[in-house]
Amino acid sequence: MKQFTYAITDPIGIHARPAGMLAQLAKSFADSAVTLTKGDQTVKATQLMKLMNLGVKAGDEVTIGVEGGDEDAAIAALEAFFKENL
Amino acid sequence: MALDYRKCAEEIASLIGGGENVVSAAHCATRLRLVIADNDKVQTEKLEEVEGVQGLFESNGQLQLIIGTGTVNKVYDEFLAVTGASAATKEDVKAAAASQMPIWKKMLKSLGDVFVPILPAIVASGLMMGLVEFLGKAIPAFNDSAWFQFLDTVSNTAFTFLPALVAISAARVFGGNLFLGAVIGMLMIHPGLVNAWNIADGYDTWALFGSLKIFGWQVFSIPAHGYQGHVIPVIIAVWLMSQLEKWLHKHVPETFDLFVVPLTTVLCTAFITLTIIGPVFALVETWILAFAKWLITVGYGVGAFLMGAIYPVTVVFGLHHMYNIIEAGMLGETGLNIWMPVASAANFAQFGACLAVAVKTHKQKTRAVALPSSLSASLGITEPAIFGINFRFMKPFVCGMIGGAVGAFFASIYGTLTGNTLGATAYGVTGIPGFLTINHPLVYTVELLIAAGVAFALTFVVWKEDAPSKKEKKAAEEMAAQAPQTEAPIITCEAGSINAPVKGSAVNYTEIPDPTFASGILGTGVGINPVGETVFAPYDGTISSVADSKHAIGITGAGEMELLIHVGVDTVEMNGDGFECLVQTGDEVKAGQPLLKFDRAKIAAAGHPDMVVVLLTNADDYESVEIHPEAEQEGDAVAAAAEAPALA
Numbered sequence: 001m002k003q004f005t006y007a008i009t010d011p012i013g014i015h016a017r018p019a020g021m022l023a024q025l026a027k028s029f030a031d032s033a034v035t036l037t038k039g040d041q042t043v044k045a046t047q048l049m050k051l052m053n054l055g056v057k058a059g060d061e062v063t064i065g066v067e068g069g070d071e072d073a074a075i076a077a078l079e080a081f082f083k084e085n086l
Numbered sequence: 087m088a089l090d091y092r093k094c095a096e097e098i099a100s101l102i103g104g105g106e107n108v109v110s111a112a113h114c115a116t117r118l119r120l121v122i123a124d125n126d127k128v129q130t131e132k133l134e135e136v137e138g139v140q141g142l143f144e145s146n147g148q149l150q151l152i153i154g155t156g157t158v159n160k161v162y163d164e165f166l167a168v169t170g171a172s173a174a175t176k177e178d179v180k181a182a183a184a185s186q187m188p189i190w191k192k193m194l195k196s197l198g199d200v201f202v203p204i205l206p207a208i209v210a211s212g213l214m215m216g217l218v219e220f221l222g223k224a225i226p227a228f229n230d231s232a233w234f235q236f237l238d239t240v241s242n243t244a245f246t247f248l249p250a251l252v253a254i255s256a257a258r259v260f261g262g263n264l265f266l267g268a269v270i271g272m273l274m275i276h277p278g279l280v281n282a283w284n285i286a287d288g289y290d291t292w293a294l295f296g297s298l299k300i301f302g303w304q305v306f307s308i309p310a311h312g313y314q315g316h317v318i319p320v321i322i323a324v325w326l327m328s329q330l331e332k333w334l335h336k337h338v339p340e341t342f343d344l345f346v347v348p349l350t351t352v353l354c355t356a357f358i359t360l361t362i363i364g365p366v367f368a369l370v371e372t373w374i375l376a377f378a379k380w381l382i383t384v385g386y387g388v389g390a391f392l393m394g395a396i397y398p399v400t401v402v403f404g405l406h407h408m409y410n411i412i413e414a415g416m417l418g419e420t421g422l423n424i425w426m427p428v429a430s431a432a433n434f435a436q437f438g439a440c441l442a443v444a445v446k447t448h449k450q451k452t453r454a455v456a457l458p459s460s461l462s463a464s465l466g467i468t469e470p471a472i473f474g475i476n477f478r479f480m481k482p483f484v485c486g487m488i489g490g491a492v493g494a495f496f497a498s499i500y501g502t503l504t505g506n507t508l509g510a511t512a513y514g515v516t517g518i519p520g521f522l523t524i525n526h527p528l529v530y531t532v533e534l535l536i537a538a539g540v541a542f543a544l545t546f547v548v549w550k551e552d553a554p555s556k557k558e559k560k561a562a563e564e565m566a567a568q569a570p571q572t573e574a575p576i577i578t579c580e581a582g583s584i585n586a587p588v589k590g591s592a593v594n595y596t597e598i599p600d601p602t603f604a605s606g607i608l609g610t611g612v613g614i615n616p617v618g619e620t621v622f623a624p625y626d627g628t629i630s631s632v633a634d635s636k637h638a639i640g641i642t643g644a645g646e647m648e649l650l651i652h653v654g655v656d657t658v659e660m661n662g663d664g665f666e667c668l669v670q671t672g673d674e675v676k677a678g679q680p681l682l683k684f685d686r687a688k689i690a691a692a693g694h695p696d697m698v699v700v701l702l703t704n705a706d707d708y709e710s711v712e713i714h715p716e717a718e719q720e721g722d723a724v725a726a727a728a729e730a731p732a733l734a
Contacts, residue, residue: 012658012659015633015635015638015658016602016608016633016638016650016652016658017600017602017603017608019608020602020607020608020609021602021607023607023608024607027706047704048608048609048648048650048703048704049630049631049640049642049648049650049703049704052631052633052638052640052650053630053631053640053671055631055633055634057634
């Protein structure tokens with residue numbers, strides 16, 4: 001299990017498009033389960049609707065967790081994704 | 087010991103750097119949620135020691151203080167007062183709108199609000215009373231039976247104690263304590279006071295300040311009689327009580343609240359009610375009674391006409407119970423009660439007006455009240471009809487007044503012309519039971535028919551169901567015009583089929599003018615160039631998400647279908663402006679139900695495409711997903727037509 005915490009800087013937060021991109025990225029690591037936690041809610045990053053439902057906005061802190069065979073690669077890719085897009 | 091909310095709020099305020107350091111304040115069931123400008127000024131450790139604060143933590147940029155259920159709202163109120171922060175809620179806006187109403191409308195609304203909850207009681211009593219009185223007159227032997235005694239007692243209970251019922255309901259409407267309200271209502275019919283209907287037999291006066299007089303008015307003396315059957319003085323008294331109570335609650339420290347507030351409230355209200363409100367009304371009533379007694383003797387039908395018109399007004403004030411004095415007087419002098427036909431015309435006209443409402447209304451709820459109320463009115467007990475329907479809507483009441491006037495005028499003029507004066511040989515019943523005591527049943531029949539007929543016809547023409555329902559109808563029509571076709575689905579998969587959520591012309595998702603949507607990352611589906619401005623539920627399901635910016639809705643349907651309906655491209659940047667969401671997360675919706683409204687002009691003004699993106703986000707979970715953009719193509723011509731004026 002690897003994880004990192006990220007404070008969202010994108011003013012709009014995780015809306016439809018970044019959620020879709022995140023979900024797709026999460027799906028690409030077939031051997032690992034990617035989760036996203038905001039407050040006391042944790043969702044699978046592959047579930048687009050649930051991601052959007054979190055209503056993550058600028059200033060929110062989210063924790064991304066990865067567990068599975070390719071978790072090292074996944075966590076690196078996800079960190080890069082968040083820094084670039086969110 | 088109860089928590090001193092004020093102290094708690096003040097301590098919190100001082101430990102977070104004062105009111106100027108608060109960006110916003112809100113509360114949930116247990117926590118006070120504060121957004122702080124400068125977190126360095128917050129003395130976290132000391133905050134935890136404040137009495138009433140059970141814990142605190144920071145989350146989502148909020149400082150959250152755990153205070154507890156039932157307490158947090160009070161601390162919150164005090165906190166707002168201490169810091170000067172303001173909380174504008176939807177309710178505030180609504181209340182502000184209500185305060186814009188003209189005063190007479192507000193009063194009428196209050197009266198309606200007071201009466202509607204107690205209608206079952208007075209409808210039951212009214213019907214029973216009418217029937218019992220009818221039987222009593224029809225079968226003289228019944229009058230002496232145990233059954234009559236029993237039924238009479240049961241049926242008049244609600245009317246005997248009407249002020250208590252009204253007071254409780256009024257306390258609820260005006261935000262006072264229900265039980266204190268009940269005390270005020272019951273005080274006005276206290277058995278220790280002479281019954282209002284026996285005032286003629288005399289009553290004591292309690293001179294609280296001896297014989298002190300100002301301009302001939304004996305200062306604060308209490309006429310020791312009750313206010314049975316009264317409505318308006320009770321409502322005024324309870325309104326006063328509620329204001330007083332609320333004011334005291336605000337200004338008396340919590341520790342002394344139970345000692346001080348109820349006692350002061352009841353005592354002050356009782357004092358004012360029995361020395362001023364009650365007597366003023368009693369005085370006005372005496373005048374009206376004297377006036378009515380004189381008016382009825384005015385010839386050529388004029389007196390009857392006027393009395394027939396104002397009779398229901400006197401019912402509103404509870405005066406009609408005293409007309410027995412007039413009737414008894416007439417019977418004693420001439421052996422003929424000419425008051426009764428006038429009262430009957432007035433009552434029967436209210437029946438007609440109420441019946442017209444029952445026939446014309448489209449609302450099941452209104453009809454359910456109007457039908458039994460009108461029946462009760464036909465038996466001579468008009469309170470349910472007047473307070474439950476006619477007076478609330480006002481127009482039927484006025485139509486009833488006109489009907490009563492015309493009916494009474496006919497009877498009077500007929501008597502003048504033919505010498506056959508219509509009258510009763512007893513008193514106490516009107517309407518249909520009146521047939522048992524009337525001297526010319528045929529003339530009486532015509533009188534009642536005229537009264538009810540005029541009232542019915544006028545009401546039927548003049549009265550219209552509330553204006554909002556018209557608006558609703560118009561809105562519904564507009565909504566229907568915007569509805570997409572539902573014959574053929576635009577997306578199908580093995581879990582079910584999905585209708586177009588918006589009217590317009592659909593394209594394959596790959597043609598959506600946005601690379602992310604077009605790439606299929608978010609799912610498979612269609613884009614619709616809308617002609618309507620309303621999104622409808624594409625299937626029965628549950629709203630799984632509503633974007634804060636109100637431009638996108640997620641809806642879960644059968645077989646875990648997750649549909650995203652995203653209005654416009656990049657419209658998240660509009661922050662909700664131009665969008666109105668009609669549902670909330672967790673709502674169950676039915677196919678075809680309106681979910682969201684959007685303003686195409688505003689989307690265009692913001693420089694975004696207004697294409698409605700409809701994507702099955704978990705399309706990967708299904709084996710066969712088919713999209714049919716050709717199914718929703720009705721809008722093209724309409725779209726061109728609709729856009730043309732927008733360009734001009």
